[in-house]
Amino acid sequence: MTVLAFLHRSHRWLVSTALAGMLAFVTPAQAALEIDISGGTETGVPIAVVPFDQSGEVADLARIIGDDLARSGLFAPVARDVMPARPASPQQLRIGDWRAGKARYLVMGQVEADGDQLRTRFYLIDVSSGERLAGSQITANASADRSVAHRISDIIYEELTGERGAFSTRIAYVTERGSVDNRTYTLQIADSDGANPRTVLESPYPLMSPSWSPDGGQLAYVSFEGNRSAIWVQDLSTGERYQLTDYRGINGAPAWSPRGDKIAVTLSKGGNPDIYVIDLDTRRTVQWTRSGSIETEPTWFPDNRSLAFTSDRFGQPQVFRKAGPDERARRLTFDTSYAAGPRISPDGDRLALVVRDDRGFFVAEQSLDDGKRQLLSRGGGEERPSYAPNGAMVVYAAQSGSGSVLKISPAIGGEPQTLSYDRGKVRDPVWGPFND
Amino acid sequence: MWRMLTRMPGAMILAVLLHVVLVLAIVFSELWQPESVKPSGGEAAQLPTPNIEAESVSSEAIERQAERMREQRENRERERTEAERAAEQAAATRRAEEARAQQLAEVRKEREREAAEQAERLEQLRKEQQEVEAEREQAQKEAEQARKEAAEAAQQREAEEKARQEAAEKARQAAEEKARKEAEEKARREAEEKARQEAEEQARQEAAEKARREAEEKARQEAEEKARQAAEEEARKEAEEKARREAEEKARQEAEEKAAREQAAREAREQALRDQMAAEQQARAESDALSKWAAAIQSKVRDNWQRPRGARPGWTCTVTVKQDADGRVRNVTVVGCDGDRLFERSVVQAIEAASPLPKPEIDSIFQEELRFNFKPE
Numbered sequence: 001m002t003v004l005a006f007l008h009r010s011h012r013w014l015v016s017t018a019l020a021g022m023l024a025f026v027t028p029a030q031a032a033l034e035i036d037i038s039g040g041t042e043t044g045v046p047i048a049v050v051p052f053d054q055s056g057e058v059a060d061l062a063r064i065i066g067d068d069l070a071r072s073g074l075f076a077p078v079a080r081d082v083m084p085a086r087p088a089s090p091q092q093l094r095i096g097d098w099r100a101g102k103a104r105y106l107v108m109g110q111v112e113a114d115g116d117q118l119r120t121r122f123y124l125i126d127v128s129s130g131e132r133l134a135g136s137q138i139t140a141n142a143s144a145d146r147s148v149a150h151r152i153s154d155i156i157y158e159e160l161t162g163e164r165g166a167f168s169t170r171i172a173y174v175t176e177r178g179s180v181d182n183r184t185y186t187l188q189i190a191d192s193d194g195a196n197p198r199t200v201l202e203s204p205y206p207l208m209s210p211s212w213s214p215d216g217g218q219l220a221y222v223s224f225e226g227n228r229s230a231i232w233v234q235d236l237s238t239g240e241r242y243q244l245t246d247y248r249g250i251n252g253a254p255a256w257s258p259r260g261d262k263i264a265v266t267l268s269k270g271g272n273p274d275i276y277v278i279d280l281d282t283r284r285t286v287q288w289t290r291s292g293s294i295e296t297e298p299t300w301f302p303d304n305r306s307l308a309f310t311s312d313r314f315g316q317p318q319v320f321r322k323a324g325p326d327e328r329a330r331r332l333t334f335d336t337s338y339a340a341g342p343r344i345s346p347d348g349d350r351l352a353l354v355v356r357d358d359r360g361f362f363v364a365e366q367s368l369d370d371g372k373r374q375l376l377s378r379g380g381g382e383e384r385p386s387y388a389p390n391g392a393m394v395v396y397a398a399q400s401g402s403g404s405v406l407k408i409s410p411a412i413g414g415e416p417q418t419l420s421y422d423r424g425k426v427r428d429p430v431w432g433p434f435n436d
Numbered sequence: 437m438w439r440m441l442t443r444m445p446g447a448m449i450l451a452v453l454l455h456v457v458l459v460l461a462i463v464f465s466e467l468w469q470p471e472s473v474k475p476s477g478g479e480a481a482q483l484p485t486p487n488i489e490a491e492s493v494s495s496e497a498i499e500r501q502a503e504r505m506r507e508q509r510e511n512r513e514r515e516r517t518e519a520e521r522a523a524e525q526a527a528a529t530r531r532a533e534e535a536r537a538q539q540l541a542e543v544r545k546e547r548e549r550e551a552a553e554q555a556e557r558l559e560q561l562r563k564e565q566q567e568v569e570a571e572r573e574q575a576q577k578e579a580e581q582a583r584k585e586a587a588e589a590a591q592q593r594e595a596e597e598k599a600r601q602e603a604a605e606k607a608r609q610a611a612e613e614k615a616r617k618e619a620e621e622k623a624r625r626e627a628e629e630k631a632r633q634e635a636e637e638q639a640r641q642e643a644a645e646k647a648r649r650e651a652e653e654k655a656r657q658e659a660e661e662k663a664r665q666a667a668e669e670e671a672r673k674e675a676e677e678k679a680r681r682e683a684e685e686k687a688r689q690e691a692e693e694k695a696a697r698e699q700a701a702r703e704a705r706e707q708a709l710r711d712q713m714a715a716e717q718q719a720r721a722e723s724d725a726l727s728k729w730a731a732a733i734q735s736k737v738r739d740n741w742q743r744p745r746g747a748r749p750g751w752t753c754t755v756t757v758k759q760d761a762d763g764r765v766r767n768v769t770v771v772g773c774d775g776d777r778l779f780e781r782s783v784v785q786a787i788e789a790a791s792p793l794p795k796p797e798i799d800s801i802f803q804e805e806l807r808f809n810f811k812p813e
Contacts, residue, residue, distance in 0.1 A: 033726070033803045035734045038811040040741035040786070045778065073745050074778060104742060104785045126781075128788030162777030412746030 044076030044414070045160070048103035048127075051080065053088035054111035058118060058142070064149035065107060065156070067193060068167040071417045072157060072392055073410020078103045090123060095130040103127050107156060116142050122152050124159055134159040146195055166388040166434070167192050171395055171419075172200070172210045172219055173406060173429035187221060189236070189432070192388070194406060194419030200236060209428055211254045211263070216433045220244065220254040220263055231265055244278065255298045255307075264288075264298035264307055275309050277325070288325040297341055297384070302348040308332060310340040319353055333366065335373075341384030345391040350411070352376070352385040352394050363396045365411060376409040377416060386430040387411070395419075395429045447522050452614060454515055458508060459607035462600055505583050512576065546642060547635045554628060561624065564617065571610065575603060725798040732794035737808065741786035744778045747812035751775035753783040757806045763792035775812075783810045 049066040066077035084101060087093040088110045098106055109122030117139055124134035134155055140148045147168060154165030171194070175186045185207040190197035200219065201207065208222040213233075220233045229251045234241035245251045249268035256263055264277045267285075274295045275288040289295040293313040300307060306323045313320075313329075317340040320329040333339035338356030345352065351366045355373070360380025366373040376385070381399030388394070391411060398407045400418075404425045409416040582599050585592045753773040758766045768787050773780040787808065796802050 033730060033805075034807040034809065035730050035737070036809045036811065037734060037738050037741060037783075037786070038813060040738055040743035040782075040810075040812075042743045042745055042747070042812075045742055045744055045782065099789075104782075104789070126785070128785040160778050160781060410745065414745055 044070070044074055045104055046078055046102040047075045047105040047107065047156075048078040048083055048098065048101070050083060050086055050088070050106060050108040052109040052111050052120070052122070056113055058111055058113070059145045059149065061109065061111060061120065061145065061149040061152065062107070064146055064193070065153045067417075068150060068153035068165075069156065071167075071193070071408050071410070072165075073412055073414030074157075074161060074392075089121070090125075090132065093123075093125065095125070095127060098127045101127075105133070105156075105160065107152075109152070111145075113142065114139075118142050118145055118148060120148050120152070122155075124156050146191060146193075150191065150193070163392060164390050164434070166390040166392065166431075168435055169389055170216070170432040170435075171386075171406070171429050172212060172432060173397070174207045174210065174221075174427050176206075176425040176427070187219065187234075188426075189219075190419075192408075192431075200239075201234065201241075209253050210430050211256045212430060212432045213256050214258055214260040214433055216435065218256075220256055222252050222254065231263070233263075249273075253297050255300055257300050257304050258302055259304045262304075264300065264309075266296040266298065275307060275322075277307070286325050288322055289329070291329075299343050301344050302346065308342045308344055308351065310342060319351065332368065334371070343384070343386055343394075345387050345411070346389055347391055350391070352387060352411075354382060354384055363394060363409060365394070374413055376411070376413060377407065382407075383427060385409075388431045389434045393431075395431050397427045397429055447518065448618075451515055451518060451522075452611070452618075454511060455607065455614075456611055458511055459604055459611065461504070461508070462604050462607070501586060505579075505586075508579070546639055550631060550635060554631060557624065561621070568610070568614070568617070571606070575606060575610075578603065722798055722801045725796055726801050729794065729796035729801065733790070733806065736790040736794055737786050740789035741810070742782055743812060744776075744782050747775055747779050747782075749813045751779055751812050753780055753810040755783055755787065755808050755810070757787055757793075757808060758804055759791075759793055759806065760804075761802070763795050765791035765793065771807075779812075783808070786810070 047066075047069060049062045049069070051060065051062045054061065069075035070077055078101065082101065084097040085092075085094065087106075087108050089108065093106070093108065104127050106125040106127050107122060108125070109120060112119040112121075118141070120138045120140070122135060122138075123132055125131070126133050136155065138148050138151055140151075150167040153167040157163065157165035157167070169192045170189050171192060172187065172189050175188055176183060177186070178184045183204065185203045185205065186199045187201035187203075187207050187210060188197045189200055201221075201223075203223060203225055205223060205225040205227070207224075208229075210219050210221040212219060217237060218233055218235050220231060222229055223232050224230075230246050231244040231251050231254045232241050233244050244254070244263065245265060245267065247267050247269040250266060250273050252273075253266040254263050255265070261281065262277050262279055264275060266273050267276045267287075268274070270287065270290070272292050272294065274290060275298045277286045277288055277298075278284070279286075288298075288307060289309070289311070291311060291313045293311060294317075295309055295311045295313075297310040298307045299309070301321075306321060308319055308321050310317050311320050311329070312318070314331075316337050318331055319333040319339045319342045320331050322329045332342075332351060333353065333355075336355045336357070338361075339353055341354040343352045344350070349368055351368055353364055353366065354361050355364045355375075356362075361382055362375045362380060363377035363382045363385045364373050364375045376394060377396065377398060379398045379400075381404075383397040383404075385394040385396040388408075388411075393408050393410055395406055395408050397404045398416075398418075404427060406419040406426050406429050407416040408419065578599060582592075582596045582603075586596055751774045753775055754771040755773075756769045756771055758769075760766055765788055768784045770780055770784065773783070793806075
């Protein structure tokens with residue numbers, strides 16, 4: 001930690017010595033004293049989410065909000081037992097009580113039940129300045145109490161970071177339960193915190209690789225029903241679905257384009273698994289790769305034209321980028337013997353992937369600008385990650401004991417959060433889009 | 437003459453004795469004359485001029501008398517010869533003496549008066565001597581006359597006898613005179629010797645005195661010269677000393693003036709230096725205090741900066757802060773921020789949380805407005 005204080009030479013200290021016997025009067029510089037601050041403590045921003053004034057069956061909104069903020073990695077909710085008070089409104093807040101504490105921000109609120117409606121008010125206070133940064137009233141159905149909390153989290157997040165919050169989004173994933181003889185696969189959709197899971201599809205055949213349509217209304221996925229792989233597209237609101245591909249061999253890894261007009265897939269109809277892009281309107285399929293090696297796991301760039309994918313054309317899985325079916329593939333990953341499961345961040349600047357080292361498989365994020373890569377997971381048994389729509393987090397499956405769990409890591413690094421989940425195996429999580 | 441006598445006393449004594457014998461012989465020869473010859477009534481005192489009386493003399497007596505006269509002549513001749521020799525010796529001696537005396541002329545001059553007197557006395561003595569000589573010659577003449585008369589006329593016997601007596605008397609008187617003179621001469625010689633010795637002594641004393649005086653004079657002159665030289669030297673030294681003192685005094689005064697000037701200049705310089713040092717010290721103290729103050733502010737702000745995760749290394753955030761005199765932050769203005777909102781907020785919060793900011797050790801360096809540059813790394 002380097003600390004430098006620069007006393008700028010432009011400062012003039014006018015010392016009047018002629019005024020003997022008088023206190024020498026120093027005229028301060030015209031330019032302000034300039035102080036450099038570097039280092040500091042890198043930490044989640046301490047934020048006190050005061051338990052809301054609420055009653056009844058309503059979920060603990062403050063808890064949900066605090067957990068949301070904590071998952072982002074940017075915030076560090078203050079433990080409730082160190083809070084000096086439990087204000088719920090500005091009238092109850094004595095900001096001086098909080099300034100001695102760690103919290104830089106304070107969230108407080110109150111929930112009023114009005115029939116089956118919940119009227120929730122909340123306030124975001126800057127503890128340092130005492131300023132109210134945000135505050136609003138949300139009215140929702142009583143059953144949507146958690147959504148209210150996520151909505152508040154999004155507002156807070158956006159107010160403080162300037163980035164859109166992704167707490168009110170959903171995650172789709174596949175579960176695998178049961179014995180070998182009686183195995184059940186489900187396609188699940190849950191809140192971003194893993195809560196409120198609901199089954200979209202249940203099948204005795206393996207389900208794999210769900211992919212959200214950009215509007216969040218559909219999922220494409222691989223199903224092995226009939227003991228052959230096929231890509232299906234299912235409408236989430238109606239539950240209707242159709243088979244997109246039925247080629248011989250592998251039909252896998254569907255990836256909906258950002259604009260929703262195309263789906264990239266892996267097909268082995270040509271002998272080797274290659275990348276193809278299917279136009280959803282015309283159903284025209286365009287082969288993007290022809291290398292004779294394994295090419296799979298396509299993922300779109302925000303430009304809706306470029307793909308990143310995994311290829312072992314050099315003997316080991318590495319991630320490549322291709323700007324078009326006839327463009328030359330450019331390798332994106334180096335310095336690792338295993339790079340697979342790519343996902344491009346919503347802003348197109350970063351690449352989340354799985355890398356393998358001698359300890360196992362890890363989720364990592366690589367800058368597409370300078371190639372720097374950092375690990376985001378800790379365990380060593382992680383699978384392909386998926387970005388939250390704001391790019392601030394990734395979700396991935398991680399081995400846990402004999403099973404597996406979903407974990408969310410801040411994209412900036414930081415402690416992964418495990419989503420509460422029941423036993424069994426969970427895999428292929430994919431983060432859904434914003435809800436609008 | 438006196439000196440001659442003193443030199444040859446033997447000769448002189450012999451000469452005197454011869455004269456005495458001669459006189460006695462003459463006397464006795466007279467005595468041996470018959471009384472008859474003696475005039476009656478005639479007195480020796482009556483005569484210098486012999487009265488020649490005609491008388492008859494035998495030839496025998498004449499022969500005897502002639503023989504005696506011849507003997508007397510021979511004796512006289514011998515005496516004369518001896519006297520002459522003595523005179524010659526005396527002359528030679530005198531010449532030698534004079535030559536020697538010449539050597540003493542210098543001394544003699546010194547006592548000229550005494551010498552003149554002595555010469556006078558000597559002249560007197562010489563006159564007397566001459567008189568003696570004259571008398572002796574007269575006696576010889578008379579004796580010759582007597583002999584002639586005797587030869588010529590026996591009658592003159594009485595006269596001759598008388599003359600003889602007178603001559604004897606004269607000789608006796610002469611002998612007495614001579615003895616007297618010899619005594620006188622002796623006395624004179626002794627006197628002379630004494631005078632000479634006295635003169636020599638005096639001369640010696642005078643010479644000594646002169647030498648002493650000369651030595652004294654010389655010593656005096658030397659002393660005077662020395663004194664003069666000493667005086668000159670003294671005067672010179674004094675002059676030099678005076679000049680030196682003056683020069684020293686002048687130099688001292690100049691040195692003092694110079695020293696005073698230098699002192700004044702030094703004091704002025706030192707004062708200026710002190711002022712400058714005071715100013716510099718003040719400035720340094722203020723600079724130090726400023727550094728300390730800045731460091732204190734920096735430390736407190738940094739301790740209160742909870743830098744959000746994900747802040748990128750290139751991010752910077754510059755804010756200006758206005759504080760009141762107690763260090764309380766009144767206003768934070770974000771001048772420019774490359775980071776995201778959370779980063780920017782963290783910067784603002786760090787400053788707000790650090791409020792009140794540390795106060796400077798010296799009030800004079802307090803600045804109301806501060807500027808912060810926040811950087812993640």
